[in-house]
Amino acid sequence: MPDLYSRRSFIAGVITAGMLSTATGYLLTRRTPVTLTLVTGGDATGGRSLLINLWNRFNPDVRLDVLTVNSSTRDQYDKFAGTRADIYNLDVIHIPRFAARGRIAPIDPPDGITLLAPVQRVSQVEEGSARLWAVPLNTDVGMLYRRITDKRATDAEPEIGRLVADRTQVRQLAAQLATEGSTTDEAFVINVLEQALAQDRTILDERGVVSTSLGQWQRALAPLAAALRDNRIVAVAGEEKTNAAFQERNLRYMRNWPVWFPAIDREERDKKPGTAAIRLGRLPIGVLGGQGLAVAEDTGYRDEAEAVIHFLTGMPAQKLLATYGFAPTASEAYNDPEVKAAMPHLEIVRSAVEDAHPRPMSAGYADFAQVFRQHTYDYLYRGVQLTDGFVEGMQGALR
Missing domain, CATH: 3.40.190.10 (Periplasmic binding protein-like II)
Structure with a gap:
């Protein structure tokens, strides 16, 4: 265009x-x-x-x-x-x-x-x-990118929580759900929070107050854990690598920030005749x-x-x-x-x-993020179950 x-x-x-x-x-x-x-x-x-x-x-x-x-x-x-x-x-x-x-x-x-x-x-x-x-x-705010190959086809805006839970959607979504150290830890924290919000809108409220219910967290993150265990998501560390995975593998969906949209949209239109359009959709609740x-x-x-x-x-x-x-x-x-x-x-x-909902707006946020990253990473990738220590650690960091 x-x-x-x-x-x-x-x-x-x-x-x-x-x-x-x-x-x-x-x-x-x-x-x-x-x-x-x-x-x-x-x-x-x-x-x-x-x-x-x-x-x-x-x-x-x-x-x-x-x-x-x-x-x-x-x-x-x-x-x-x-x-x-x-x-x-x-x-x-x-x-x-x-x-x-x-x-x-x-x-x-x-x-x-x-x-x-x-x-x-x-x-x-x-x-x-x-x-x-x-x-x-x-x-x-986090957004869901989608690749359109035929503008004549029905283009219902997808919902990321359903994409993650849908076992027929295999490796079509790229998101910052891996981490390679401190430079990508925060992107991982945000993406996990957004996945939890897609399953339970009350787990992080509009003022950044997080739930302290262990059962609520276990239920909210279970679909994501299953999708990662079954290798149905392209989990990438950082924004740039997510862009690269989306473009190089011709994936259908990507979670990323809107600032990347103009460059990605133009490059796809200029270099990939099979891509009719790149469109943005919102998450149920994104992280601000x-x-x-x-x-x-x-x-x-x-x-x-x-x-x-x-x-x-x-x-x-x-x-x-x-x-x-x-x-x-x-x-x-x-x-x-x-x-x-x-x-x-x-x-x-x-x-x-x-x-959008903010992350906990507290002077103790850095400690919260470290606790959140450690426990959720161990749960998602190592099978270590979330325990009371997870919610107690979040509470202690934000006290």
Whole structure:
């Protein structure tokens, strides 16, 4: 569909041009120029880098220097906390820990945006408060990709829990259900949580509270254990390897994040004549992801840092990041006619985000994830039954 991609590129160019005038609205002048440090993980798409370059182009007196710290989700807190910064780009699960340790300061969101409810909830200082610990840069939620080979055929959107339980579906689904160490552990935790939610919607609630019923966990994970035991799922470690398995093996289904959709969709259409389309479907309940920009408590340039964050997270920035595959955080971006025309798949992404559940939003999340990964991995792959020690370990980590 060259028209779709031409339009997407055109919209990206229009938004970028519009961002130039937006940047002038944040123009800051100082008698003594300063450089702010943004500590972040990598930027695989280039969208965030483009926004930062636009800021620097129009703010020579308040420049933003990006310090990329390579880390896994598991060790991000320690590495980020040990690095001097004015602004942190935090994974949502690290926001409570940074706040509890007094490392970040509350901030108001930029004008003109209405955050989607789950996105607002994981960042707000307290329930009902408009102030945030971190302004969401992008949100994220697990999605079910499916390959369409004949548009004339009936295309009922599948449900991942039924796919996993269906013994006739053999090795047609790729998901991050294997792990190769700390860099892929978090993806494994998220995917197992999503599989449990597909069987029992109450096992992790909308505020990230996990069930402490052992029997509930045993029932929720039993279909996944059976599918892995029977070798009916392509279990892969990490997002990139999941993409590779889906494409190289011509699998029908894949669980991954929506940010990969534009690249995968275009490559499939360009290189595989047998693929009529790649479509996105939602999970019954996905796990909420995303990143947020937070002001360091000890920065000497709080006003400047807040101006940078508002520029990088405002409505024009949300629209631009959407063209790079990111899921916007604000309802206004999803409602924008140009964005809807260029990226129609975002409508179902929005639906998935609005119903997504967060991981436990606690300063003890890292310990929870370690306990969860150890017990569920042993259960799924080594046949070690879940016991009271599993739920007690989760409770202890989150206490």
